[in-house]
Amino acid sequence: MTNRRSIFIVAMIAVLQLWSVAASAHQRSSSGPHTGIAIAEISHGEMIMIAEYRDRIIDLAARATDTNEPFRRVLNYAQIQHAYCLWGKMPGGVTDEASPFNECSHAYLAATKAVLLSMRGMGGEAVEAEAIVSAIDAGMVLRGLALITCQFSGEAFNTADVVRPAWRDVPLHPASMATLTALAAAILAVFYCGRRLLRRITP
Incomplete structure (x- = not known):
């Protein structure tokens, strides 16, 4: 449960950082x-x-x-x-x-x-x-x-x-925010699992 919560928090941070960078660009x-x-x-x-x-x-x-x-x-x-x-x-x-x-x-x-x-x-x-x-x-x-x-x-x-x-509006649109957050969480979960797997098989 702790690992899942950590992945979710990191995913939210990643999405917000992506949004802040994208929002600064012209539409x-x-x-x-x-x-x-x-x-x-x-x-x-x-x-x-x-x-x-x-x-x-x-x-x-x-x-x-x-x-x-x-x-x-x-x-x-x-x-x-x-x-x-x-x-x-x-x-x-x-x-x-x-x-x-x-x-x-x-x-x-x-x-x-x-x-x-x-x-x-x-x-x-x-x-x-x-x-x-x-x-x-x-x-x-x-x-x-x-x-x-x-x-x-x-x-x-x-x-x-x-x-x-319109990236700056993503946090104001629940469906878009939820989808991008879930995507970021999935990517981070794959990365996390892959990293753990590599640690196990690496002598």
């Missing part, structure tokens, strides 16, 4: 909008549906052969933003407007939407892309998502402008 990192490609905004309702089809969209885009540089840059941006947003794994990142990961979720899903719409004009991908668009449209109507908006719904993006999570 956006830009090399200038004029150097990038503009990406249209995405509504909150669209986000929910695009998130459900994201893997299928990215897989289709990765297989595309008849592409151009703008398409590849937007696709690359979508993947980079997805990683910055912790691969969409944070609770409420897509659905919770108050999540520190909501704006960066808007960014990678807006880029994913742009990739999907671009593929509607590609010979080899047009049919499947159109099928995905139709499924998303139908899902939005059936689930009443068409008119749902949030504070980031009108925000456009740019491939030169990386959107990071």
Whole structure:
């Protein structure tokens, strides 16, 4: 019990230190909008549906052969933003407007939407892309998502402008704080167990 308590305390300290460092950084990192490609905004309702089809969209885009540089840059941006947003794994990142990961979720899903719409004009991908668009449209109507908006719904993006999570707000969002604390605790527990194992097997 003492060991578990120690791991938890160290994990909390690690998370708070990470938060303090990250919070001092800017939420956006830009090399200038004029150097990038503009990406249209995405509504909150669209986000929910695009998130459900994201893997299928990215897989289709990765297989595309008849592409151009703008398409590849937007696709690359979508993947980079997805990683910055912790691969969409944070609770409420897509659905919770108050999540520190909501704006960066808007960014990678807006880029994913742009990739999907671009593929509607590609010979080899047009049919499947159109099928995905139709499924998303139908899902939005059936689930009443068409008119749902949030504070980031009108925000456009740019491939030169990386959107990071709002780390300074993590302690104010219980679900995010709990997830990151649990992750830090798990990493420290693995390190602790590995260290003890090495001590036992080392002569």
